[in-house]
Amino acid sequence: MFSYLMQGFANVxxxxxxLLACFGTLVGVVIGALPGLSGSTGIIxxxxxxxxxxxxxxxxxxxxxxxxxxYGGSISAVLLNTPGTPSASATALDGYPLxxxxxxxxxxxxxxxxxxxxxxxxxxxLILIAPQLAKIALNFKPADYFALSFFGLTxxxxxxxxxxxxxxxxxxxxxxxxxxxxxxxxIDRFTFGTYKLMRGIPLLSVLIGVFALSExxxxxxxxxxxxxxxAAQKIGRVIPTWVxxxxxxxxxxxxxxxxVFIGIIPGxxxxxxxxxxxxxxxxxxxxxxxxxxxxxxxVAAPEASxxxxxxxxxxxxxxxGVPGDVVTSVMLGALILxxxxxxxxxxxxSPAIVYAIFAGMFVIQFLMLAAGIGCAKVSPMILKIxxxxxxxxxxxxxxIGAFSNANNVFDILLAIVFGLVGLAFKKFGYPGAxxxxxxxxxxxxxxxxxxxxxxxxxxxxxxFTSPISCIFMILSIGxxxxxxxxxxxxxxxxxKAAKNACVASEV
Amino acid sequence: MEEKDxxxxxxxxxxxxxxxxxxxxxxxxxxxxLVEAQKLPTKAKGIGPGVYPTFISILLLFLGVVQxxxxxxxxxxxxxxxxxxxDWKGLARIAIMVLATYLFYKLLKIVGFLILAPLYLxxxxxxxxxxxxxxxxxxxxxFTTAVYFLFTKVFLVMLPAGILx
Numbered sequence: 001m002f003s004y005l006m007q008g009f010a011n012v013x014x015x016x017x018x019l020l021a022c023f024g025t026l027v028g029v030v031i032g033a034l035p036g037l038s039g040s041t042g043i044i045x046x047x048x049x050x051x052x053x054x055x056x057x058x059x060x061x062x063x064x065x066x067x068x069x070x071y072g073g074s075i076s077a078v079l080l081n082t083p084g085t086p087s088a089s090a091t092a093l094d095g096y097p098l099x100x101x102x103x104x105x106x107x108x109x110x111x112x113x114x115x116x117x118x119x120x121x122x123x124x125x126l127i128l129i130a131p132q133l134a135k136i137a138l139n140f141k142p143a144d145y146f147a148l149s150f151f152g153l154t155x156x157x158x159x160x161x162x163x164x165x166x167x168x169x170x171x172x173x174x175x176x177x178x179x180x181x182x183x184x185x186x187i188d189r190f191t192f193g194t195y196k197l198m199r200g201i202p203l204l205s206v207l208i209g210v211f212a213l214s215e216x217x218x219x220x221x222x223x224x225x226x227x228x229x230x231a232a233q234k235i236g237r238v239i240p241t242w243v244x245x246x247x248x249x250x251x252x253x254x255x256x257x258x259x260v261f262i263g264i265i266p267g268x269x270x271x272x273x274x275x276x277x278x279x280x281x282x283x284x285x286x287x288x289x290x291x292x293x294x295x296x297x298x299v300a301a302p303e304a305s306x307x308x309x310x311x312x313x314x315x316x317x318x319x320x321g322v323p324g325d326v327v328t329s330v331m332l333g334a335l336i337l338x339x340x341x342x343x344x345x346x347x348x349x350s351p352a353i354v355y356a357i358f359a360g361m362f363v364i365q366f367l368m369l370a371a372g373i374g375c376a377k378v379s380p381m382i383l384k385i386x387x388x389x390x391x392x393x394x395x396x397x398x399x400i401g402a403f404s405n406a407n408n409v410f411d412i413l414l415a416i417v418f419g420l421v422g423l424a425f426k427k428f429g430y431p432g433a434x435x436x437x438x439x440x441x442x443x444x445x446x447x448x449x450x451x452x453x454x455x456x457x458x459x460x461x462x463x464f465t466s467p468i469s470c471i472f473m474i475l476s477i478g479x480x481x482x483x484x485x486x487x488x489x490x491x492x493x494x495x496k497a498a499k500n501a502c503v504a505s506e507v
Numbered sequence: 508m509e510e511k512d513x514x515x516x517x518x519x520x521x522x523x524x525x526x527x528x529x530x531x532x533x534x535x536x537x538x539x540x541l542v543e544a545q546k547l548p549t550k551a552k553g554i555g556p557g558v559y560p561t562f563i564s565i566l567l568l569f570l571g572v573v574q575x576x577x578x579x580x581x582x583x584x585x586x587x588x589x590x591x592x593x594d595w596k597g598l599a600r601i602a603i604m605v606l607a608t609y610l611f612y613k614l615l616k617i618v619g620f621l622i623l624a625p626l627y628l629x630x631x632x633x634x635x636x637x638x639x640x641x642x643x644x645x646x647x648x649x650f651t652t653a654v655y656f657l658f659t660k661v662f663l664v665m666l667p668a669g670i671l672x
Binding site: 048051052164165167168174184187189213216217218219220224386387388389391392393395396397404413416419420424427428429445446449450453454457458484487494 | 577594651
């Protein structure tokens with residue numbers, strides 16, 4: 001392990017790879033800072049470039065973008081009170097009051113240092129936990145893999161605001177994965193006489209449509225620049241003092257640990273961990289009254305936790321092929337597109353790639369700290385980037401991205417179709433990530449279902465006889481039942497509230 | 508009940524109606540896949556190509572029905588506020604943008620990237636409300652030309668040349 005890690009570091013410090021890491025981190029910071037663009041959009045926009053790189057170089061650049069975007073989200077949260085990414089939502093609670101008090105630099109500095117702590121803790125956990133989990137996962141049988149795919153999808157789908165909508169989205173993804181020539185018998189499925197669909201629905205078109213073009217279409221509904229009012233034009237001292245550091249260090253470490261563990265759970269992510277970390281930091285703090293009014297701990301805990309989720313989310317993605325959050329589901333798609341198949345075999349077949357990611361994640365945390373401290377002074381300028389120019393550029397890059405997948409214009413049409421699907425999903429509360437995950441996991445689930453049934457002589461009970469698959473199946477069924485329960489509860493409560501409102505208006 | 512959502516495009520009652528319509532679409536998709544899956548051959552051991560989509564379609568059908576029941580229960584016996592406030596202007600702008608993007612796809616092979624992309628980019632920038640048309644035009648030409656040469660010469664992605672090819 002140690003020699004592989006050293007090789008990974010040697011790989012990262014090659015001049016071109018290091019340059020890509022810096023580029024990815026900087027782009028991530030800028031994209032994360034801009035409300036409306038997220039880490040997943042950034043990864044999608046860089047995909048045409050990714051094809052031309054070696055797998056480890058591409059992955060290190062994407063890791064930089066992922067981590068950079070996590071920190072970048074805090075810039076607009078502090079300066080505009082509008083989180084650049086959902087993961088920075090809790091940062092605004094104390095970051096913006098600090099900015100109003102003329103301490104924007106201090107808030108951004110605390111955010112950068114805490115993001116560094118969170119990222120470093122999560123990278124260490126990734127390096128320690130992932131190889132061990134992969135060893136366990138190597139013993140998985142086809143039934144276990146099927147159950148794991150099913151679990152990954154249902155857990156991600158059912159953790160959103162409306163679990164039923166999440167599961168519908170995931171099931172649609174699974175159905176889409178069945179379009180094209182069937183791998184089991186080589187028969188056309190659901191192509192409806194269109195030869196262009198025989199190769200299936202390309203993942204890249206779906207990613208571009210659901211995550212990037214949909215946002216472009218959505219934003220085209222409003223004309224002119226976003227009504228952003230910067231609370232601070234000048235940034236003061238950025239690097240925290242030793243006294244400040246001692247005050248928020250514990251909150252940052254606790255936030256980081258929370259972030260790692262929440263990141264490991266599929267379907268969760270920085271948007272959940274940041275609020276949990278914020279609440280825990282508030283309870284632990286001696287200055288509870290300051291929370292909401294500009295407490296440094298209130299910035300440190302959520303920022304450390306959302307960066308803590310980065311390494312955590314990588315653990316199930318690399319070891320099991322099941323992503324931990326939305327960005328890692330896009331990253332999983334990117335990995336597959338560049339020919340890297342995540343899962344326990346990856347640790348045996350391509351250890352150089354795995355350890356390059358580990359080393360890259362480690363180095364990226366330092367780059368992110370440098371970018372965070374360095375960019376803080378110019379962050380008001382980043383937020384002045386014109387939306388009216390940026391979104392059309394995103395659209396053009398999306399078209400090129402879709403086309404470059406197979407030099408096929410038809411893929412652009414598919415991206416537009418999925419852009420409309422993504423737009424409808426956004427508008428009506430259907431999450432897009434389960435759809436993509438369903439498309440990614442669909443064929444893996446089907447192949448393993450087939451293998452499991454062949455090995456067991458068509459015994460459907462095989463999914464409950466192996467302890468691993470039994471646990472995953474029970475958890476999956478549990479999350480489906482929970483989704484139904486949550487829906488019934490929502491209907492009952494909504495009817496109750498509406499009836500009370502009617503009675504009140506009559507009185 | 509008449510509470511605007513974040514983007515202000517639809518009101519809450521319209522959302523229930525939209526959820527209902529989407530649930531019907533989901534049911535329709537599930538039925539189409541279910542019927543088509545029955546036409547696929549079966550295997551003696553393991554699953555044939557039709558079993559897996561059948562399983563998913565049935566689950567999707569069930570979830571669609573759950574959504575329909577939920578929508579009906581949400582409005583049944585409760586007075587519905589009239590006059591859903593839909594932002595038609597915003598929807599029209601989205602429709603124009605989608606149409607322009609579709610035309611980009613349709614004409615790309617015929618006209619070529621180098622001519623079509625600056626036109627599309629200029630149109631999109633203007634639709635988004637950029638004030639200076641001259642700057643927008645210059646930017647569109649410079650950006651798309653730079654991107655064209657970057658992708659064709661450096662990344663070796665052969666973007667359609669169209670009438671220039």
